[in-house]
Amino acid sequence: MDKTRLKSVVRHRQLRASRMRSSGYVTRGIHIWVSHKCNMACLATAEICDTNARHVESGDLRVLQPVFQIYGQRRAFWGPIVTVKVFEDNVLVREVLETKGEGRVVVIDGGGSLRCALVGGNLGQLAHSMGWNGIVVNGCIRDVDEINGCDIGVRALASHPLKSNKKGTGDKHVSVYVAGTLIRDGEWLYADDDGILVSKFDYLSL
Numbered sequence: 001m002d003k004t005r006l007k008s009v010v011r012h013r014q015l016r017a018s019r020m021r022s023s024g025y026v027t028r029g030i031h032i033w034v035s036h037k038c039n040m041a042c043l044a045t046a047e048i049c050d051t052n053a054r055h056v057e058s059g060d061l062r063v064l065q066p067v068f069q070i071y072g073q074r075r076a077f078w079g080p081i082v083t084v085k086v087f088e089d090n091v092l093v094r095e096v097l098e099t100k101g102e103g104r105v106v107v108i109d110g111g112g113s114l115r116c117a118l119v120g121g122n123l124g125q126l127a128h129s130m131g132w133n134g135i136v137v138n139g140c141i142r143d144v145d146e147i148n149g150c151d152i153g154v155r156a157l158a159s160h161p162l163k164s165n166k167k168g169t170g171d172k173h174v175s176v177y178v179a180g181t182l183i184r185d186g187e188w189l190y191a192d193d194d195g196i197l198v199s200k201f202d203y204l205s206l
């Protein structure tokens with residue numbers, strides 16, 4: 001099947017899936033469906049792992065250690081990664097979220113600090129309004145009720161009521177090491193109720 005035909009078949013399946021809100025469609029061997037729970041197309045990280053076992057073996061597809069809590073309206077999300085590396089300071093996080101998200105996911109390596117929050121309700125709303133799909137924090141968030149009302153996916157180690165420093169130290173677009181996994185800016189992240197994957201490859205777009 002040529003690429004244009006394949007695209008039209010997938011588009012047709014997407015439309016049918018959103019009409020039926022049940023059966024979904026298959027792209028590159030991965031089943032995508034529209035879920036009432038996350039109110040958007042969902043993916044199965046387990047299926048991505050099964051279908052791409054060779055990438056798991058080679059290290060191109062990596063599974064983050066299961067250390068994250070689930071927040072936000074979207075239980076499943078994916079997109080290209082933008083990395084931010086900070087420590088108990090969220091100025092650079094805001095700077096990134098003020099830019100157009102275009103369906104990307106921010107990975108914030110906060111060094112695993114459990115001493116203050118790097119993201120709260122305001123940044124959650126900002127992320128949604130700028131078109132980010134999700135935020136993964138190796139650190140804490142706050143304003144949990146507000147974040148749970150935002151139509152984005154959020155993963156963090158825990159919640160903490162204290163705000164962070166506002167000095168502006170840290171780095172953007174650097175490789176980070178989070179939950180036992182190397183994560184590079186520009187790689188792809190896939191998250192659902194089972195866990196979080198990072199890959200060199202985009203498995204879901206055509």
Ligand SMILES: O=C([O-])CC(=O)C(=O)O
Pocket residue numbers: 090117118119120121122123124142143163164
């Ligand atoms: O201001 C902060 O540091 C985090 C916060 O509470 C918010 O984003 O609402």
Ligand SMILES: [Mg+2]
Pocket residue numbers: 120121122143
């Ligand atoms: Mg707040």
